[in-house]
Each structure stands twice: as structure tokens, then as C-alpha cells.
Amino acid sequence: MPSRRIADELRERIRRGDYPPGFKLPSERNLAADFSTARNTATAALSILQKEGLVDRKHGSGWYVRTHRPLLRLGSNRYSHALREQTGLSPFRAEVQKQGRTARVDCTSIAPSRPPEVVADRLGVDPDSESVIRRENWYYADDEPVQAGVTYIPLEVAGDSVLATSANMGKGSLYARFKDRGYDLTRVREEICARMPTPEEAERLQMSGGVPVLVVLHTGIDQNNKPFEVTEFVMRADTNALDYNMPIED
Amino acid sequence: MPSRRIADELRERIRRGDYPPGFKLPSERNLAADFSTARNTATAALSILQKEGLVDRKHGSGWYVRTHRPLLRLGSNRYSHALREQTGLSPFRAEVQKQGRTARVDCTSIAPSRPPEVVADRLGVDPDSESVIRRENWYYADDEPVQAGVTYIPLEVAGDSVLATSANMGKGSLYARFKDRGYDLTRVREEICARMPTPEEAERLQMSGGVPVLVVLHTGIDQNNKPFEVTEFVMRADTNALDYNMPIED
DNA sequence: TCAAGCAGCTGGCTCAAGCCAGATGACGTA
DNA sequence: TACGTCATCTGGCTTGAGCCAGCTGCTTGA
Numbered sequence: 001m002p003s004r005r006i007a008d009e010l011r012e013r014i015r016r017g018d019y020p021p022g023f024k025l026p027s028e029r030n031l032a033a034d035f036s037t038a039r040n041t042a043t044a045a046l047s048i049l050q051k052e053g054l055v056d057r058k059h060g061s062g063w064y065v066r067t068h069r070p071l072l073r074l075g076s077n078r079y080s081h082a083l084r085e086q087t088g089l090s091p092f093r094a095e096v097q098k099q100g101r102t103a104r105v106d107c108t109s110i111a112p113s114r115p116p117e118v119v120a121d122r123l124g125v126d127p128d129s130e131s132v133i134r135r136e137n138w139y140y141a142d143d144e145p146v147q148a149g150v151t152y153i154p155l156e157v158a159g160d161s162v163l164a165t166s167a168n169m170g171k172g173s174l175y176a177r178f179k180d181r182g183y184d185l186t187r188v189r190e191e192i193c194a195r196m197p198t199p200e201e202a203e204r205l206q207m208s209g210g211v212p213v214l215v216v217l218h219t220g221i222d223q224n225n226k227p228f229e230v231t232e233f234v235m236r237a238d239t240n241a242l243d244y245n246m247p248i249e250d
Numbered sequence: 251m252p253s254r255r256i257a258d259e260l261r262e263r264i265r266r267g268d269y270p271p272g273f274k275l276p277s278e279r280n281l282a283a284d285f286s287t288a289r290n291t292a293t294a295a296l297s298i299l300q301k302e303g304l305v306d307r308k309h310g311s312g313w314y315v316r317t318h319r320p321l322l323r324l325g326s327n328r329y330s331h332a333l334r335e336q337t338g339l340s341p342f343r344a345e346v347q348k349q350g351r352t353a354r355v356d357c358t359s360i361a362p363s364r365p366p367e368v369v370a371d372r373l374g375v376d377p378d379s380e381s382v383i384r385r386e387n388w389y390y391a392d393d394e395p396v397q398a399g400v401t402y403i404p405l406e407v408a409g410d411s412v413l414a415t416s417a418n419m420g421k422g423s424l425y426a427r428f429k430d431r432g433y434d435l436t437r438v439r440e441e442i443c444a445r446m447p448t449p450e451e452a453e454r455l456q457m458s459g460g461v462p463v464l465v466v467l468h469t470g471i472d473q474n475n476k477p478f479e480v481t482e483f484v485m486r487a488d489t490n491a492l493d494y495n496m497p498i499e500d
Numbered sequence: 501t502c503a504a505g506c507a508g509c510t511g512g513c514t515c516a517a518g519c520c521a522g523a524t525g526a527c528g529t530a
Numbered sequence: 531t532a533c534g535t536c537a538t539c540t541g542g543c544t545t546g547a548g549c550c551a552g553c554t555g556c557t558t559g560a
Contacts, residue, residue, distance in 0.1 A: 001542090001543070001544095002543085002544070003543075003544085027509080027510060027511080028510080028511065029509095029510085029511095037544080037545085038544065038545045038546055038547095039545095039546085039547095040543095040544070040545070040546080041543080041544060041545080043511085043512090044543080044544085051301065051446060051459070052446050052447075052448065052449070053445055053446040057511065057512095058510085058511080058552090058553085059510075059511050059512070059551075059552050059553080060509085060510050060511060060512095060551070060552030060553040060554085061509095061510060061511075061552080061553060061554085062509095062510060062511075062553095063510095063511085071443065073441070076494075076496060077499070079498050080498065080499060080500060081498065081500050185498055186497065186498055187495065187496065187497050187498060188494075188495075188496060188498065189493070189494065189495045190492075190493075190494045190495075190496075191323075191491060191492070191493045191494075192442060192464070192491060192492040192493075192494070193321065193464075193487060193490075193491040193492075194444035194462045194463075194464050194487035195303055195461075195462065195487060195488075196301060196302050196303040196460050196461075196462065197302075198302065199302065209301070210446050211445075211446075212444045212445065212446065212462035212487070213444075214442070214443075214444050237443060237444035237445060237462070238445075240443075241441060241442060241443040242440075242441070242442040242443075243439070243440075243441045243442075244326075244438075244439065244440045244441075244442070244494060244496070245437065245438075245439045245440075246326060246437065246438060246440075246494070246496040246497075247436065247437050247496075247497070247499075248329050248330065248331065248435055248436055248437060248438065249327070249330060249497075250330060250331050251512090251513075251514095252513085252514075253513075253514085277539080277540060277541080278540085278541065279539095279540085279541095287514080287515085288514065288515045288516060288517095289515095289516085289517095290513095290514070290515070290516085291513085291514060291515080293541085293542090294513080294514085307540095307541065307542095308522090308523085308540085308541080309521075309522050309523080309540075309541050309542070310521070310522030310523040310524085310539085310540050310541060310542095311522080311523055311524085311539095311540060311541075312523095312539095312540060312541075313540095313541085
């Protein structure tokens with residue numbers, strides 16, 4: 001199987017470091033000649049490596065060994081009261097700045113909405129009416145999109161506060177506003193899965209082939225053990241990792 | 251672009267439910283005829299959908315809409331003392347049985363070993379000598395492999411107990427044995443990322459195309475806030491999800 | 501000196517044809 | 531009835547050809 005042979009050979013060269021991150025691989029036509037196959041076969045070999053997330057293609061330019069970007073590590077401490085009060089920064093901004101990069105968050109829409117099934121279930125609200133405020137956010141590091149987050153807030157929680165009306169959350173950001181309204185973040189539930197991005201996600205997050213997304217369904221729980229907010233994060237897996245540190249409970 | 255057109259059309263049929271989960275799609279040759287293209291193009295279209303994780307191929311049989319398997323949800327409570335004492339089952343077994351499936355765990359090797367860099371760092375042991383016991387486990391649900399786990403235990407923690415010698419951990423399983431030796435699991439750190447599987451992982455976990463893996467680097471921390479065990483889990487993302495519920499700490 | 505333009509690289513995608521290999525079911529034989 | 535065989539489905543993979551489109555750097559002319 002020529003394509004496997006080529007892929008195995010190239011994978012080995014990458015593993016050994018002959019082809020370091022960022023390295024430009026021989027062109028498809030040259031590879032084909034080197035291995036005495038058709039160009040299609042060389043392309044197939046490279047596509048195998050792309051599916052494995054080892055290489056990436058640039059139209060008109062060539063194939064490159066994927067560079068391992070520094071991962072953003074979003075930890076459980078991102079909800080810590082201390083962190084929030086010390087820095088005044090949102091957890092995302094804090095993490096990006098720590099890595100010397102420039103953070104940007106775009107709030108692209110705020111509107112009453114019908115919640116998805118799971119969200120309605122987690123919040124205990126009506127899935128069949130516009131029972132929540134939906135806030136959509138896009139997160140950038142150095143103008144590179146790295147994650148999206150859609151927050152759902154029950155109408156009675158948001159009221160007519162900035163939570164329901166404004167992109168600008170003011171000092172202390174989102175959770176400070178919840179606290180203002182009597183909801184103190186006490187616990188979080190985070191349900192995590194991974195999958196390949198939809199075409200829309202891949203486009204909006206500027207993702208290349210062979211990169212999955214991490215999906216985090218986050219539920220914020222207050223001092224009375226009641227959920228008051230759900231956010232679904234969709235994160236590029238090549239630029240995001242999660243880091244939880246938590247006590248064992250009985 | 252014919253292949254995109256075919257992919258878009260099929261994706262839409264799947265989304266609408268015309269092609270329900272498990273449905274057998276028209277053969278490549280038939281698709282090509284239906285859309286008046288070459289067979290190659292039909293194959294390309296199906297491959298696009300496979301990368302998105304929507305369909306799957308069976309050699310000699312056909313292309314099928316992927317069925318969404320019930321996810322195993324491995325929660326933060328999997329380390330709970332209560333759970334362990336009530337059921338006497340390992341967290342994995344408990345979860346699988348809850349779903350009415352049959353669990354199996356194979357311990358494929360136990361041996362002294364040099365730890366990988368990250369592991370040595372998390373444990374604070376020497377990365378350049380055989381400073382840990384390495385235990386490799388494979389986890390099955392209904393004889394389908396769903397995850398692998400490699401546990402690293404510092405030599406002085408394992409001693410010559412069953413931790414270093416035996417696949418069979420006895421009642422209460424792994425963490426009961428740690429507790430016997432004075433290490434009481436008090437906190438865990440879990441670092442999570444997602445990526446495409448290596449060819450070896452894909453083969454051993456019997457994974458089909460377009461499915462990523464979740465990688466969890468788990469560190470067990472004792473009553474003195476010292477790490478005593480690290481496990482790297484590699485889990486099929488189509489059969490595993492994580493469900494954490496934790497308090498916010500200051 | 502500088503910039504416009506073009507040649508010749510690169511991948512993107514398609515075609516038509518062919519042979520191999522796994523799966524499956526009908527059919528005929530024991 | 532039970533089982534093996536085989537025709538004929540299915541995907542797996544390769545070939546070699548061709549045309550389009552993005553990128554890059556050299557050349558040439560103002």
C-alpha cells in the first residue's frame with residue numbers, strides 16, 4: 001500500500017525530528033516522484049497525516065509540519081473568587097495575558113431565546129418558550145479565534161439587568177453581576193466531550209483539518225444548590241486544554 | 251464543487267432524519283451515478299462526512315450513518331469514598347453496569363519503568379531512572395475497548411505491595427491499597443485535552459475515522475497535599491464523556 | 501528605484517478506468 | 531436440514547491525466 005508506506009515514512013521523519021515543527025514538506029509532485037507513485041497517492045499519504053493532526057496544508061504554498069501552539073489551560077480556578085477579585089480580569093483574559101498574548105472577547109448577540117433541550121434540563125426551565133437570555137461570545141488570542149461560548153440565563157435570573165441587555169459586564173465581569181442579583185457561584189458542573197467540528201465551527205474558528213473540538217457544558221450553581229446559568233463552550237482542541245484541581249467529596 | 255455538493259446534500263438528509271442513525275447510504279457507485287460524477291468524487295464526499303464524524307464505512311458492506319452510542323460518563327464522583335465503599339466496584343465498573351453493559355478491565359503489564367517527562371514532573375520523581383511502577387490497563391464495555399489507562403506509581407509509594415506486583419487489587423480496588431499504605435486520596439488534578447488518535451491507538455481501541463480521543467492526565471494527591479500517583483487515560487471520544495461537579499474554592 | 505506583471509511553483513479537485521479484498525446471500529450439494 | 535461455494539454486491543486503493551486557483555519571486559519597464 002504505497003500511500004501507507006509514504007505516510008509511515010513521513011511520520012517517522014517527523015517523529016525523529018528530521019522534519020521539525022513548521023518544516024515545509026516536499027511538494028506532492030516531488031513526493032510522488034521520490035516514491036515512484038502517482039501524485040494522487042502522495043496526496044492520500046499526506047491526508048492520512050493530516051487526519052492524525054501531524055501536518056497541515058496551505059493552498060498554493062505547501063504542506064507543513066504542524067507547530068504545537070502553546071495551550072491555553074483553563075482551570076477550575078477560573079471561577080475562583082480570589083482570582084476574580086485580585087485581577088479584575090475574566091478568567092479567559094487572565095490566562096491569555098499570562099502567556100503574553102492579547103485577549104479579545106466579542107459578544108456577538110444577546111437576545112431572549114428558547115433553550116436547547118439539555119440546557120432547559122440543567123436549568124429546570126421551559127424548553128418550549130423563550131425562557132432564557134442567550135448570550136453568544138467569541139474568544140480570541142492574538143486575533144486568532146480559539147473558542148466560542150453560548151451562555152443561557154433564565155429570564156427571572158437576568159431580569160432587566162446588564163445580564164440581559166449589555167455586552168459590557170463591568171468590573172468583576174459576569175459572576176460579579178450574578179452575585180449582585182443574589183446568585184453566588186458556589187459549585188460548577190462541567191460536562192466534557194470531544195468531537196470533530198461541524199463545517200460552520202471549523203470555519204468560524206479557523207480550524208485546519210485533523211483538529212477536534214472540546215465541548216464543555218458548564219452549569220453554574222448557587223449557594224442554595226440551584227443552577228442559575230449554563231454555558232456551552234466549543235473550544236479548539238489545538239489551543240485549549242482544561243486543568244481541574246478539586247477535592248474528593250464523600 | 252461536486253464533492254461538496256454531494257456532502258452537503260447527504261449531510262442535510264442526515265440532519266433531517268431521512269437517513270437515520272444506522273442507515274445504510276447508497277453505494278459509492280450509485281451515488282456517483284445519482285449525482286453524475288466519478289466514483290472518486292462520491293468517495294471524496296463521503297470522506298468529508300466521515301471526517302465530520304457523521305458517517306462511517308464498512309469494507310465490503312457500505313457506508314452507514316453513525317449511531318450515537320450512549321456515552322459513558324466518568325464523573326468526579328468516581329473517586330468518591332462513599333461510592334467505593336458502597337459498591338466495592340471500581341468507578342469504571344460501576345459506571346458501565348449502571349448502563350446495563352458488561353465491564354472488563356485487562357491489566358496488560360506491570361513493571362518498573364522510567365516515567366515520561368510530564369509524569370516525573372507531576373510526581374516529583376527522577377525522569378532519568380526507573381523511579382516508578384508502570385501499570386497498563388485496558389477497559390472494555392461489552393468487549394468493546396473504550397479506554398486505556400497507564401498508571402505511574404513512585405517506587406517508594408508502591409513498595410513491594412500488590413501495587414507493584416499484582417493485577418488483582420482486591421476489595422476496594424486501587425485506592426484502597428493506597429490508603430493501606432498511608433496515602434489517602436484527598437484531591438485530584440485532572441488535565442484534559444483532545445486530539446486525533448495515533449494509528450496505534452486507533453487500532454487498539456478499534457476506532458473508526460473522524461473520532462478523536464480525550465486524554466486525561468490524572469494526578470492523585472494525598473492528605474498532605476503530595477502527589478502519589480499519576481494516570482494517563484486515553485479514551486474514545488465517541489464512547490466517553492466526563493462529568494465533573496465541584497465546589498468553587500477561594 | 502520601485503512597482504507591476506507574469507512565469508512557474510504550490511495545492512484543490514475532478515475524471516475514467518482498473519484491480520484487489522471483504523461481505524453477503526442464493527443456490528446447490530451432501 | 532445444514533453447510534460450503536461462488537457470483538456479485540460493497541468499499542480500498544492506485545494510476546495518470548487535466549484544469550483551476552493561490553502564492554512567490556524574478557524580471558522588466560517606467
